[in-house]
Amino acid sequence: MDSSDITTLEELKSYLYSAMQLEHATLPPYLVALYSIKPGTNLDATQIIRVVAVEEMLHLTFAANLLNAIGGEPDLTVPGFVPNFPTYLPDGEQEFLVHLAPFSRQTIENFLQIERPSLAPSGVNKLVARREHGPFLHLGTHPRQTTMRYYSIGDFYKAIEDGLVYLEGEAQKQGKTIFTGDAGRQITSQYYYSGGGHLHPVTDLATAVTAIRLVIEQGEGQTATIYDSQKELAHYYRFDQLIHGRYYRSGDAIEHPTGEPVSVDWDAAYPVKTDVKLADIPAGSELHQAAAAFNQAYARFLAEITEAYNGKPHKLMEAVAHMFEFRNAMTVLIRNPLPGSNGLYAGPTFEVSPEAAGAPQAGAESLEVVA
Amino acid sequence: MSQLEPFLAFSAEVTAFPIVELQGTGQAESYLQTVEDIVGTQRLDRLLVLYQSLPLATREDIRQARADRLRRDIFGSDELGPIARNIIKLWYSGTWYELPSAWTEAYGPAPQDVTFVVAPSSYVEGLLWTAIGAHPAGAKAPGYASWQWPPHIPPFAGDPAATPR
Numbered sequence: 052m053d054s055s056d057i058t059t060l061e062e063l064k065s066y067l068y069s070a071m072q073l074e075h076a077t078l079p080p081y082l083v084a085l086y087s088i089k090p091g092t093n094l095d096a097t098q099i100i101r102v103v104a105v106e107e108m109l110h111l112t113f114a115a116n117l118l119n120a121i122g123g124e125p126d127l128t129v130p131g132f133v134p135n136f137p138t139y140l141p142d143g144e145q146e147f148l149v150h151l152a153p154f155s156r157q158t159i160e161n162f163l164q165i166e167r168p169s170l171a172p173s174g175v176n177k178l179v180a181r182r183e184h185g186p187f188l189h190l191g192t193h194p195r196q197t198t199m200r201y202y203s204i205g206d207f208y209k210a211i212e213d214g215l216v217y218l219e220g221e222a223q224k225q226g227k228t229i230f231t232g233d234a235g236r237q238i239t240s241q242y243y244y245s246g247g248g249h250l251h252p253v254t255d256l257a258t259a260v261t262a263i264r265l266v267i268e269q270g271e272g273q274t275a276t277i278y279d280s281q282k283e284l285a286h287y288y289r290f291d292q293l294i295h296g297r298y299y300r301s302g303d304a305i306e307h308p309t310g311e312p313v314s315v316d317w318d319a320a321y322p323v324k325t326d327v328k329l330a331d332i333p334a335g336s337e338l339h340q341a342a343a344a345f346n347q348a349y350a351r352f353l354a355e356i357t358e359a360y361n362g363k364p365h366k367l368m369e370a371v372a373h374m375f376e377f378r379n380a381m382t383v384l385i386r387n388p389l390p391g392s393n394g395l396y397a398g399p400t401f402e403v404s405p406e407a408a409g410a411p412q413a414g415a416e417s418l419e420v421v422a
Numbered sequence: 423m424s425q426l427e428p429f430l431a432f433s434a435e436v437t438a439f440p441i442v443e444l445q446g447t448g449q450a451e452s453y454l455q456t457v458e459d460i461v462g463t464q465r466l467d468r469l470l471v472l473y474q475s476l477p478l479a480t481r482e483d484i485r486q487a488r489a490d491r492l493r494r495d496i497f498g499s500d501e502l503g504p505i506a507r508n509i510i511k512l513w514y515s516g517t518w519y520e521l522p523s524a525w526t527e528a529y530g531p532a533p534q535d536v537t538f539v540v541a542p543s544s545y546v547e548g549l550l551w552t553a554i555g556a557h558p559a560g561a562k563a564p565g566y567a568s569w570q571w572p573p574h575i576p577p578f579a580g581d582p583a584a585t586p587r
Binding site for chain 1: 441
């Protein structure tokens with residue numbers, strides 16, 4: 052047994068919680084970049100980022116289904132679930148920071164790093180000592196050995212897949228199963244629509260492995276092919292099209308798209324202040340109130356999603372409607388100049404604390420406490 | 423000097439939407455440009471200077487005096503009133519409405535003064551959708567089944583039914 056292997060059900064649950072945290076953590080950066088694009092411009096980029104973001108939402112829900120299938124309780128309201136941006140992600144031997152930043156070439160290159168396909172080469176340990184020890188969250192950290200992290204997100208997910216297979220194999224030997232979760236807690240396509248792929252319930256090893264592979268293939272690409280088994284472009288190559296200014300088409304070699312041109316106007320975006328915080332916005336201003344209100348709405352949304360993932364799947368519909376409302380709130384923040392910042396713009400800060408979820412409108416200052 | 427700041431201040435008072443929301447539409451610069459192009463910078467400047475000279479509404483009695491002056495000096499003006507009303511309509515619908523012919527006869531010509539939608543995004547960003555708790559057809563989709571919940575009507579300044587902002 053390698054120390055990177057999952058050998059208990061409790062460990063598997065903590066990995067799946069980390070997987071939810073990881074999938075969720077990609078959303079704020081993708082959404083800030085998406086909504087920073089000026090209306091009517093960068094239509095190709097808008098579509099590409101939107102589709103990737105929606106697939107990340109699907110992955111988050113799949114992680115919740117996996118956790119529910121083995122008797123876990125998905126909780127997106129745990130303090131620290133939402134990173135205080137920037138946040139670290141692993142990239143082989145290196146670690147890099149993921150920022151909340153406007154649409155730009157640099158931001159898309161940051162997204163390419165997030166989605167870069169990489170697995171530890173054979174012979175290289177899948178667990179690597181963390182290099183950076185700053186104040187920011189490290190995604191891909193080993194749930195127990197917190198000074199260690201996975202070589203890549205692909206390795207992290209591979210550990211989950213191997214753990215599922217191993218633990219179910221052990222259980223079967225004793226005539227048992229690890230898939231003891233209530234099937235009524237599964238989110239299915241009945242509650243989740245147009246979400247970047249078919250959402251199936253996870254009830255046994257076969258459906259669990261299908262779910263985890265879909266997450267790996269759509270996301271980190273892991274295999275050396277551009278298209279996944281559903282004949283869809285992996286996220287890395289979707290973003291890569293913006294850098295190359297050209298769409299991939301079937302048969303293309305990696306890094307050499309030969310399809311229709313993609314027109315990109317890197318300047319047609321609101322210059323949102325990178326990793327903007329509530330503290331950057333003048334206290335007491337309308338803008339500060341709007342930013343604090345957004346964080347409250349976001350905290351409420353996470354609480355609603357948690358409820359939906361814990362036996363009330365029908366609640367997802369209402370949560371999604373609220374998601375569309377705060378989408379509008381995000382665009383409002385992004386289009387407002389940030390006073391005293393030399394021409395930068397405000398944006399959603401995603402500073403979410405448990406207090407924010409239930410707190411009344413007053414006391415906006417207390418929202419600056421970051422979970 | 424840019425007239426954006428006084429234009430936004432005037433717009434916020436006459437639309438009853440906060441400046442943050444107006445900026446949030448992303449249309450402020452293009453609306454200002456539209457008004458300047460059609461009625462001329464000098465005429466708009468006069469409206470905004472007049473607006474800035476109104477008494478500040480720090481007390482209830484002054485608030486009334488301010489509202490009266492706004493009504494009389496700007497909305498009651500043959501020259502500036504139609505422009506002020508058009509600015510409200512711009513924000514609410516994203517559309518510039520052709521000025522009344524009496525205005526053009528007295529203060530024209532205004533060759534660009536025809537009814538038009540300022541930009542595809544200005545239709546989407548019209549305040550009327552927010553004001554009625556709806557969304558523009560074909561954009562800003564509110565999510566499946568959202569129609570089963572009551573609309574969210576935002577409180578606005580001076581609304582007796584609303585809690586103060």
